[in-house]
Amino acid sequence: MVSNILFLAAFSLSGFRPAQSQSTPSICDNSTLLIDSLQVLEEAQECTTVAGDIVIQYASDYPATMEFPNLESVDGSFLSINFDEDISVTRLSAPKLTTVAADVYISRWVKLTTINMPVLTTINRVRLNNLPSLTSANFLATLETIENNYEVTNTSLKEIKNDKLKFAIFVEIFDNRELEKFELTALTNASYNVALRRNKPGVEVSLPALQEVFYFDLQRISSLEIPELEQVIGHFLVNESTVTTVEAPKLQSVGLWYDPSISITNNKGLVILNSGSLASLSFPALEAVQLDLLIRNNSELRDISFPMLKRVTGNIGLEGTFESVSFPELEKVGGIFSVGNDESGFSCSDLQGFKSNGTIRGDFSCPQYEELPARGSSIGESKEEIEDWLKWSGQPSQPGQPDKPNHGARLGSLRSMSAVVFSIAISVVSLVL
Template identity: 75%
Template sequence: MLSKILFLTVVGLSSLHPARSQSTPSVCDNSTILIDSRRALTAAQECTTVAGDIVIQYASDFPATIEFPNLELVDGNFLSIDFDEDIRVTRLSAPKLTTVAADVYISRWVNLTTINMPVLTTINRVRLNNLPSLTSANFLSTLETIENNYEVTNTSLKEIRNDKLSYAVFVEIFDNKALEKFELTALKNSSYNVALRRNKPGVEVSLPALKEVFYFEFQRISSLEIPELERAIGHFVVNDSTVETLEAPKLRDVGGWYDPSISITNNKGLLIQNSRSLKSISFPVLEAVQSDLVIRNNSELQDISFPMLRRIAGNVGLEGTFESVRFPKLDRVGGVFSLGNDENGFNCADLREFKNNGTIRGDFSCPQYQEPPTGGSSQGEPKEEIEDRLNRTSSGTGFESFGSFNAFVFAIFASAVLSVL
């Protein structure tokens, strides 16, 4: 059923004309070349340019290698549908392919080990999904231009590297059981998210050029390089990781975008938790967290210091065995401030002064931890006051650097469509 929905969604906008054993020009000019047999494959292999989509559908007589030796340009999608577990294909190759105008979507080839597209540079979106035997996909490194998404899910790739790609809407790397390194060294901007989840524990992550991102979420990582990151407009999350140091030397704002009709990024702002090897954090120029600040269950972390942090629109939740907690510039917490510390003799006096002088607008608890509220914007500061303040302070932290608000609307729409597919 899933594959049929995909077929209708991606291909159904054009008339579907099955590949026929005619002259090469007729096949290549079809709005869709449906490859569902060895015979159809043989006809398509003569094409240099395809006017529409290439759709590969399961066929029992496919060879072990599906190759398009002459193909250079696809003016539509390059995708697969209706693949069964007994598909024998182990290799997909298009050695001359440089451009796919729409999407490259390869899914459910359980025996596929290799995708060979060594000169592919330009596509709209890449989705590699449910390819548990895949160990090589060289085009992930050659891509220079993507209009939308860079997604790799459930493969056996050990490394994902690219030093040419500067922009993507989504970067989602999920459920890759063998992944050890993830490097997008040219990526400067992701207008929706950069996220790694449920991959092999201990992934090394390098994003040395990244300046702006909407949602930033990392799980099961052992290192994170983000020396240029300045804004995480939605949230910044590191969870369930073995990273020992976490540094964001240029990060100034987290949660700079705010919609008063919903909760502030669902109470995610700056969230660092469940990372038991974490010994130090450094956010030396961070000035504003426009939602919640939560640091919990990082048993080796002894010191928390945000030397330039002034405003937290939501709640603060800190829990651990800290020796010191310092916010020397803090002048506003819109919600509650809760710190739980099991160390005997921890001094809460300096933090309590924030409550006494009105910096903390909600409840204060220290050293006993009380769970901050979830949902809604915050507790203690009226939504209208938060909204007014954020309108005044959000200049330069919103969408202008991403081109337009329409880009974000498109990203949300794309996310909804992908969830259906």
């Protein structure tokens, strides 16, 4: 059966372990506790600790509420990936469960409305996906420690809140048709991404403690709170949103300063698009954008000002009906500078000066917008483009040299960078599962 094969693949990801020697015949000591009937479920309900993975497969005789009343810890994963038939359970409950050593991964239970794990604090990774009826999952709020991912996809949750979780690799919140609020108030570091896409339009996003993230990708949001954000190592993207303001008062740089030992360079830069209610931008501390700065199709935006911005590795593209554009500290633009504006009275003369004094390396276009050139799609092409820009700008290509600009991305701990490498592998696995 295809489901059995995929389950075995999932086990290998959560850490395969050989069967332990059993002091008792209890199924609780199995390396894999496979639940595929009511009889096995009733035996498993006696477990306080499970030595390996709990795996739930389809059975026709499950009750509407599947409960593990005594379960306190799982030394492997808590998994159910239903591929063949829809499990009819509407409520999954483990009221005493505090620790899952590997993953909590529940997928394709189309009737499941509730996951009740009110004291669960420690896991490796959470993945909830294809649970279209899910309206309650209280453990999302109680988690204190996650080593890897926090992923919620295709549910009917209205709120996702947590005030304890400080670190995650992936934070991915996709396709939640009823979602209104997303708040991770203790999160300080997301070493791969924070991404919200295709959720209900108008999600309120609050990340008041976030200081560093690799990729920051937000769509369909109505508000954004990021008062402590200092570094976005990859890109910063806001798209198709109803926000009235985007403020990042401490953000210093967007984009990874090029290092030949780090191949992750293919990002978008700072991009704010298609947000018709956006009236103001505030990036008072931003000094550097690696790759592109692109602001387009924000019809209410009247003023664009980056008071401390010195360098843009790639291109600058601005298009709209804004009345003023200000870059008082701009020193280097590695690509083109394109401004599209048909607002009467708008003047291009001050911006033209950047081309005249050599600040802009490429073409300058104003007030007619010129599409930004496509970037290289391969790592080799990206490396060549960035090295070429560095040579032109007179900056070193090796981080750590004395004259390296102090606005280069601060990578944080070794934990963050090793997590990025791990996250790439997880991304590939996610495509398979």
